[in-house]
Amino acid sequence: MKRSVFKAAASTCIVAMTMAGFSGPSSAMRRGNEPVRATSPDDRRAEALHEEGARALQAGQFDAAREAMEQAVALSPRDTGYRQLLADIYLKSGRFTSARTTYADVLELDPSNDRAALSVALIQIAQGNPRAAVTRLDDIAGRAPDADVGLAYALAGEHERSIRLLERAARRPGATARIRQNLALAYAMSGDWRRAQAIAAQDLSPAEVPVRMVQWAAFARPGSGPVQVAGILGVTPAEDPGQPVRLALSAENAPAFAEAAVPETVVAGAGAAPEPAPAPVQVAAAEPAEAPAFWVPTAQAYQAPAEVPVEAGQAPAEQPAPAPEVQVQYASAARTLTAPEPTLIRAAATTRAPATVFHRERPHVAIRDGQAPVVVQLGAFSSERNAERAWLQVSSRYDIARAPLTATITVNGRQFHRVSVSGFASAGDAQRLCGRIRERGGACFVRGTAGDASIRWAARYANPRQRDV
Structure with a gap:
């Protein structure tokens, strides 16, 4: 069960930020564009070791990769690229302490390296120090991808901050499925399973949603941050003697x-x-x-x-x-x-500003009527009866006076009835209605029209009066 849980979590989480491929070209390799590629025998030897270590890592030979990169770092101790690749190798080998120290060296050489900072925060969570991790996440929030920082907040136990950041990212035009799934997982980790299920359903088939919820239930146990991080990164913690003394930056x-x-x-x-x-x-x-x-x-x-x-x-x-x-x-x-x-500390003090934006209470802007090819989908149900019952509850709770539309889809041999409303002047007006529903605890999303029509039971609720939330 644990393996399947971790696999499902990793499919929607932040592996892309911390473990995707190798670190960027080292400073020694970047010098290849200059007339003189290497200025000393040590530089040339370090470059050769770096290439050897990268090939070994690609082949999954962690010990060989580590030995090559430790030699490269010893020969060129101030090369950020060499140290970052060595830190990645330590992390993939489950040596959290060595990885944390080496990523810290990278940050000393390049304080703007957000990937190294995020990696340090994840390791701090894995080692049971979420408070320090949150401080570091506060520093890179706004620079590192919201999908990664937001879920890292959730792993550190900062569920409200995580949801606030991911909600804002999910509402932006062009939001990806990874952002939405990270948001769904953040809701699950906070205990709000209704919203987690509604958001996850936007990118999963109806048959996949309950399976994902079961996996997340096993993953989201309180107090299991270290296990969660190890699972997301796909590593097994190993015995770690620490970074070799000869590689410490201060030794110079x-x-x-x-x-x-x-x-x-x-x-x-x-x-x-x-x-x-x-x-x-x-x-x-x-x-x-x-x-x-x-x-x-x-x-x-x-x-x-x-x-x-x-x-x-x-x-x-x-x-x-x-x-x-x-x-x-x-x-x-x-x-x-x-x-x-x-x-x-200053960054943490300013993180409350977005909260005001997220929970803003402004005078409602009128939602204009029109014929834009978009609808606000309110849910998908297994039968017409369930769809009608859900519509009555939703329209009453959120004061939606628009006529409902329905469309049927077949997924894995099962038929589902999607309930939506239309009649908007633009996609922005549809987003405005959906946003107001979400502010009051509902679930919805905006999509293009796809065969939605007022048929059967939906025709009974046709109403020319447009009075929205």
Whole structure:
């Protein structure tokens, strides 16, 4: 059951953003357009290893791909493309801690890399830290695709924010089936199964809808965020020793830091100074090397921002002279983890603005009558009797005075009766009526006419008076 659930979820979720193909061309590969493709033997060797790693990953040989890319990163540590491909390999191998650290390195080199930021947020959810994930999602909302960010919010437990974002995206012209299915899944995860079913039915056959609901019911259990993320990504968590120390970005600065700290200590200290002096050197070289320690400043900066500066300067606290240098070197290694936090907090503070738009209450604009070839579909039913009964309930509840139309379709050998209303001057007028129905808790969507006609029972409710919600 679990495999089928995950497969169904992955078909509508965010795999395309985090795992589709490989990372873009590395900076070393982009240099191929220049007269000199590689400036050193290390560059040429790194390019060859990158190509080797990409081929191995395509063939599903994760160990070979990882070994090749770790060597490429070691040779060219500031190449964003190499690190991103290595992070993708770690993630596909189920090594969440190594992947998170390596994606963080990518963000340090390129803070605008939204794909890496979304990947970090997903890993944080998988590792049981949804609060940090939400902070990161707040930062990329509006830049990364709404379909991906919206569902990631749902996985992090922010159902209202997820639905608000996906509803807005689903109402835009050209909205895709993936956006609508992500919205349906978000409703399911929030417990609103009626809306989940109504929205899912827009892109699924009537026979597929109940099957999908059963799958989502197993998937949407509260508190199963880590399992959900692993299932969506299609990976199995594996034992992870963390990113190799030699690949840490901060390791590049360690030798210079050690040489600078020693003379300062000799000058500043008299008798008691020599003993504490090595401490800053050891802490600076080792602390960023381990994946868990590398991420500690991020979580602490989010939970208690005031404590971050204290931790950054904690090691050399008893030596005033070398303290400024320790802070400068350490801040350089952790800048992308701590500096973005104020921005994230500001972004979170502004996320309420769209809520006003989503729940806006404005004077109703009149819905114009006309002959536009569009209808507002209210549902599809297995019999004429059920269709008529549903129409009576819907028209009464939402005060729809338009005459209903019906059309029959056959799906997998079964006949269904679609109920809709027409008579709009434009598609915009139809969207306006559908939007008002949705605001009051109903379900509908706008489509082109397809054989809809006032026949049989629908003719009994013909009414020239047009009084809409």
